[in-house]
Amino acid sequence: MEVEKVIIIDFGGQYSQLIARKIRELSIFSEIVPYFSNINKIIDEKPKAVIFSGGPASVYEKNSPSIDEKIFSCGIPILGICYGAQLIANALGGRVKKSDFREYGKVSINIKNRSTLFENLPPSFNVWMSHTDFVDKLPEGFLVTSSTSNCPISSFENRKLNIYALQFHPEVFHTDFGSDIIANFLYKIADCKKDWIISSYIDEQVKFIKETIKNDRAICALSGGVDSSVAARLAAKAIGKQLICIFVDHGLLRKGEKEEVISTFSNNKDMLFIPVDASKLFLNKLKNITEPEEKRKIIGKLFIDTFTNEAKKLKGVKYLIQGTIYPDIVESGTLTSAKIKSHHNVGGLPDKLGFSLVEPLKLLFKDEVRIVGKELGLPSSLLNRQPFPGPGLAIRIVGHITEDRLAILRETDFILRDEISKAGLSDEIWQYFTVLPGIKTVGVMGDTRTYSELVAIRAVESVDGMTANWYKIPYNVLEKISSRIVNEVNGVNRVVLDVTSKPPATIEWE
Numbered sequence: 246m247e248v249e250k251v252i253i254i255d256f257g258g259q260y261s262q263l264i265a266r267k268i269r270e271l272s273i274f275s276e277i278v279p280y281f282s283n284i285n286k287i288i289d290e291k292p293k294a295v296i297f298s299g300g301p302a303s304v305y306e307k308n309s310p311s312i313d314e315k316i317f318s319c320g321i322p323i324l325g326i327c328y329g330a331q332l333i334a335n336a337l338g339g340r341v342k343k344s345d346f347r348e349y350g351k352v353s354i355n356i357k358n359r360s361t362l363f364e365n366l367p368p369s370f371n372v373w374m375s376h377t378d379f380v381d382k383l384p385e386g387f388l389v390t391s392s393t394s395n396c397p398i399s400s401f402e403n404r405k406l407n408i409y410a411l412q413f414h415p416e417v418f419h420t421d422f423g424s425d426i427i428a429n430f431l432y433k434i435a436d437c438k439k440d441w442i443i444s445s446y447i448d449e450q451v452k453f454i455k456e457t458i459k460n461d462r463a464i465c466a467l468s469g470g471v472d473s474s475v476a477a478r479l480a481a482k483a484i485g486k487q488l489i490c491i492f493v494d495h496g497l498l499r500k501g502e503k504e505e506v507i508s509t510f511s512n513n514k515d516m517l518f519i520p521v522d523a524s525k526l527f528l529n530k531l532k533n534i535t536e537p538e539e540k541r542k543i544i545g546k547l548f549i550d551t552f553t554n555e556a557k558k559l560k561g562v563k564y565l566i567q568g569t570i571y572p573d574i575v576e577s578g579t580l581t582s583a584k585i586k587s588h589h590n591v592g593g594l595p596d597k598l599g600f601s602l603v604e605p606l607k608l609l610f611k612d613e614v615r616i617v618g619k620e621l622g623l624p625s626s627l628l629n630r631q632p633f634p635g636p637g638l639a640i641r642i643v644g645h646i647t648e649d650r651l652a653i654l655r656e657t658d659f660i661l662r663d664e665i666s667k668a669g670l671s672d673e674i675w676q677y678f679t680v681l682p683g684i685k686t687v688g689v690m691g692d693t694r695t696y697s698e699l700v701a702i703r704a705v706e707s708v709d710g711m712t713a714n715w716y717k718i719p720y721n722v723l724e725k726i727s728s729r730i731v732n733e734v735n736g737v738n739r740v741v742l743d744v745t746s747k748p749p750a751t752i753e754w755e
């Protein structure tokens with residue numbers, strides 16, 4: 246690709262992808278590489294700028310992630326964020342110290358010394374901090390550009406060297422003017438152009454798929470979710486009926502979802518579509534499994550086995566189209582960030598299936614995938630679907646997964662979705678669902694004692710699921726949801742609301 250690029254060097258921060266996304270939103274292409282990548286190779290690629298991400302380590306610890314110091318003298322503009330900022334200070338002769346307390350959350354900074362990074366911004370605003378270490382002494386030639394009441398050096402720079410550093414996180418939603426700071430760095434300091442455009446990406450990928458697959462056949466694992474649907478549509482545009490889509494129903498979908506997928510794709514004349522009902526198999530293997538990671542792993546493996554069996558029945562297939570998107574690669578491929586959960590989705594099929602992989606969306610973020618889908622004519626009901634995890638309802642049932650509990654969860658989830666839609670909130674809430682926490686409580690119905698399941702409501706607002714705030718569903722809507730659930734769903738006598746954000750909780754319960 247001939248477009249300009251910005252490279253993010255990942256030191257294991259939870260927000261590295263957010264940095265990449267923010268940059269793409271500014272119409273500049275960005276890529277994330279781990280800190281142990283070959284620096285000569287990075288410099289040879291001639292990025293317009295390099296950004297050092299945050300990370301959980303301390304720069305003064307033995308074996309903490311570091312970087313070849315060549316990067317500081319190659320003339321490429323550098324922006325260090327949090328750990329990245331401390332790394333700059335430490336590497337160039339400053340000092341980083343451990344503080345007695347952790348500065349976490351929104352903090353007000355005061356701008357000093359008019360930095361280009363803060364051009365056109367107010368003299369004081371809120372930023373998001375998450376650190377224990379702090380820069381205590383600057384390297385020679387560097388200047389403080391902002392401070393907070395607890396952190397005298399909350400940003401610093403050396404204009405001559407083109408090196409800039411922020412102790413706070415401009416990439417997170419909670420930092421006021423975060424995008425402006427990144428834009429100032431990229432447009433004003435690094436002189437980047439706005440040359441990352443989605444429609445040219447589609448043409449390029451269609452051409453690439455045609456040239457790769459030629460007259461052979463390709464298969465695609467279609468879940469009915471946004472990513473695999475867009476990948477399938479893109480591939481169908483390139484190779485038409487040489488594409489065969491396989492939909493594995495693992496029995497862990499929401500009410501009506503299987504039917505919707507089948508009706509959307511079975512009438513599609515552009516491609517061949519094969520639905521497979523594997524629900525019994527999945528439920529059998531999940532019997533008596535209660536540990537969340539074990540559930541995830543069993544589902545991931547079974548999905549692959551089922552798909553492989555179906556694929557083996559087809560003749561002349563050489564390629565596998567996957568709806569892998571950029572966060573899938575960075576999340577499961579990075580060796581730097583701490584593992585929170587084993588994510589599974591249809592993008593997780595192993596390449597040892599014997600097919601060559603084609604991943605037309607692998608450089609895109611979710612919002613970019615939606616734009617591609619829209620340009621390809623997919624319906625907005627499909628494109629704007631709330632995210633749904635690969636392991637499905639299994640990770641919303643704490644404890645044993647049974648047909649009965651799945652039926653309860655499906656019904657309660659359906660009622661929640663119905664009421665959210667009636668209240669006109671569907672587009673407002675990023676993700677919402679019900680959970681069975683595996684608790685039974687005592688209730689009274691008529692004159693009878695009940696001892697039934699408790700249902701929790703989870704609703705969050707988020708940009709990409711990396712961080713999330715719990716959504717304040719209005720009380721009158723909650724009242725309707727709660728009353729419908731206990732009245733319409735047998736086996737439930739109590740409804741509670743999850744009022745935790747991410748972090749510290751995750752969005753899904755398992």
Ligand code: XMP
Pocket residue numbers: 586587588589590632633634635636676710711747750751752753754755
């Ligand atoms: P967590 O629970 O990690 O979820 O805060 C963040 C977002 O990811 C979705 N999620 C998954 N998506 N496969 C997926 O494709 C998975 O295994 C998986 N686990 C969680 C979750 O629904 C939320 O949107």
